[in-house]
Amino acid sequence: MTSFGGFDMPVEYCGIIDEHIAVRTAAGLFDVSHMGEIEIRGREALTLVQYITSNDVGRLAVGQAQYSALLRPDGTFVDDLVVHKISDIHYLLCVNAANREKDFEWIRSHNRFDATVENTSDTYTQLALQGPRAAAILRQLTPLDLTALRTYRFAFDKVCGVHSLIARTGYTGEDGFELYFDPAESEKIWDALLEAGKAHGLLPAGLGARKTLRLEACYALYGHEIDETTTVWEAKLDWICKPDKGDFVGREALRAQKQKGIERILVGFEMRDRGIARDGYPVLQGGAECGHVTSGSYAPWLKKNIGFAYVPLRASAPGTRLYVRIRASELAAEVVPTPFYKRPK
Amino acid sequence: MYPDEYRYTREHEWIKLESQRATVGITHYAQEQLGDIVFVELPKVGAHFAAMEAFGTVESVKAVSEIYCPVSGTIEEVNASLSDNPALLNQDPHGKAWLIKIRVDDPAELASLMTAEQYEAFIRSSEQAES
Numbered sequence: 001m002t003s004f005g006g007f008d009m010p011v012e013y014c015g016i017i018d019e020h021i022a023v024r025t026a027a028g029l030f031d032v033s034h035m036g037e038i039e040i041r042g043r044e045a046l047t048l049v050q051y052i053t054s055n056d057v058g059r060l061a062v063g064q065a066q067y068s069a070l071l072r073p074d075g076t077f078v079d080d081l082v083v084h085k086i087s088d089i090h091y092l093l094c095v096n097a098a099n100r101e102k103d104f105e106w107i108r109s110h111n112r113f114d115a116t117v118e119n120t121s122d123t124y125t126q127l128a129l130q131g132p133r134a135a136a137i138l139r140q141l142t143p144l145d146l147t148a149l150r151t152y153r154f155a156f157d158k159v160c161g162v163h164s165l166i167a168r169t170g171y172t173g174e175d176g177f178e179l180y181f182d183p184a185e186s187e188k189i190w191d192a193l194l195e196a197g198k199a200h201g202l203l204p205a206g207l208g209a210r211k212t213l214r215l216e217a218c219y220a221l222y223g224h225e226i227d228e229t230t231t232v233w234e235a236k237l238d239w240i241c242k243p244d245k246g247d248f249v250g251r252e253a254l255r256a257q258k259q260k261g262i263e264r265i266l267v268g269f270e271m272r273d274r275g276i277a278r279d280g281y282p283v284l285q286g287g288a289e290c291g292h293v294t295s296g297s298y299a300p301w302l303k304k305n306i307g308f309a310y311v312p313l314r315a316s317a318p319g320t321r322l323y324v325r326i327r328a329s330e331l332a333a334e335v336v337p338t339p340f341y342k343r344p345k
Numbered sequence: 346m347y348p349d350e351y352r353y354t355r356e357h358e359w360i361k362l363e364s365q366r367a368t369v370g371i372t373h374y375a376q377e378q379l380g381d382i383v384f385v386e387l388p389k390v391g392a393h394f395a396a397m398e399a400f401g402t403v404e405s406v407k408a409v410s411e412i413y414c415p416v417s418g419t420i421e422e423v424n425a426s427l428s429d430n431p432a433l434l435n436q437d438p439h440g441k442a443w444l445i446k447i448r449v450d451d452p453a454e455l456a457s458l459m460t461a462e463q464y465e466a467f468i469r470s471s472e473q474a475e476s
Binding site: 012278305 | 384
């Protein structure tokens with residue numbers, strides 16, 4: 001068990017590699033109750049959510065979810081999050097565990113609208129059922145027509161008789177679902193999903209596999225690829241930033257940075273020499289340090305040593321040779337196109 | 346679980362002495378704590394290490410761990426099969442997945458290491474301290 005944002009959570013159950021492979025080939029079940037939930041309600045709920053997030057919430061239909069970010073006035077990240085539009089006057093924000101309190105205070109401090117902000121993190125258990133067999137497993141426990149629930153859509157229905165928010169979202173690069181429901185029902189639903197998944201090869205999966213899966217699929221992790229020193233342009237998250245939607249916190253700084261041009265950018269790399277680049281290791285080009293690794297690991301599905309790093313623009317093109325300082329050695333790596341992994345259609 | 350003829354360190358290495366030569370590896374407990382091992386870095390033959398000096402690295406998916414030479418000595422052989430099959434360390438840490446063979450400077454140094462019984466008590470107490 002490891003302590004993460006105040007939660008005791010298993011890093012692994014039967015082993016990170018087996019859990020990772022299960023998610024790519026069958027399914028994995030993650031307890032992600034550490035994630036925070038913040039709910040915004042009221043006549044001007046949309047106005048508040050638009051003002052504090054970078055993506056365009058105005059384009060969401062009821063029952064649709066959207067990846068987005070909370071930004072500081074200088075354009076750097078307070079957090080990344082998923083916005084769920086429950087109704088025209090009710091939004092649910094799923095935020096990172098370690099940032100729950102910070103985000104809540106941040107949103108409240110920017111609320112000059114006719115809206116209420118509530119930290120409802122303790123009223124939800126969140127389970128993530130991920131993998132190509134996820135739908136076949138969940139179908140046994142819910143009356144909801146899952147074939148009609150498209151990616152980044154959600155609906156309310158029963159799971160094992162328990163009222164739940166069922167979202168077709170995830171953090172693994174596979175098809176899958178994230179379920180939000182009353183914590184009192186946690187064990188019942190966890191056990192029922194494991195039982196329903198037995199015949200499909202479902203394994204319980206921990207934080208370790210969650211990290212390696214998201215790395216292969218190229219999802220940013222707060223505190224690594226994004227934090228209070230990086231911006232959407234640098235993190236290649238342009239697609240969640242819509243400066244034309246209207247005013248939002250961070251917009252002017254981001255417009256200015258776009259005009260001026262960025263100096264560094266996030267790239268994916270593969271090790272060419274034998275060695276595993278880890279978080280924080282220095283990245284070199286031409287003998288000089290030019291950046292650092294934000295996340296690095298052995299990738300269990302790709303069977304390669306991969307990572308992300310911030311590097312100067314001149315060193316960011318795929319094919320560029322970089323070196324990573326690993327203990328006493330400088331080992332060769334190469335910038336590669338991302339994502340490292342994309343699931344087969 | 347832990348062979349009686351081996352001696353053990355607090356850093357979870359084992360050493361087996363046969364006259365002046367010794368074989369060194371990591372313990373079952375070490376591989377279990379590390380989880381899936383995916384990379385092993387070993388020294389060059391001929392290198393000399395002092396007692397409890399780091400001589401290599403073992404990496405699992407989740408962690409990087411240095412490995413220490415239980416007694417001072419000179420590397421005579423390294424287990425080359427581990428570079429292509431690091432997972433062997435999870436399967437047979439006390440046998441086929443030995444790491445290095447050394448010529449020991451002074452066999453008397455082994456006296457300061459733990460016996461199997463002491464090592465088992467040591468890991469029980471560190472597990473209790475954790476929980």
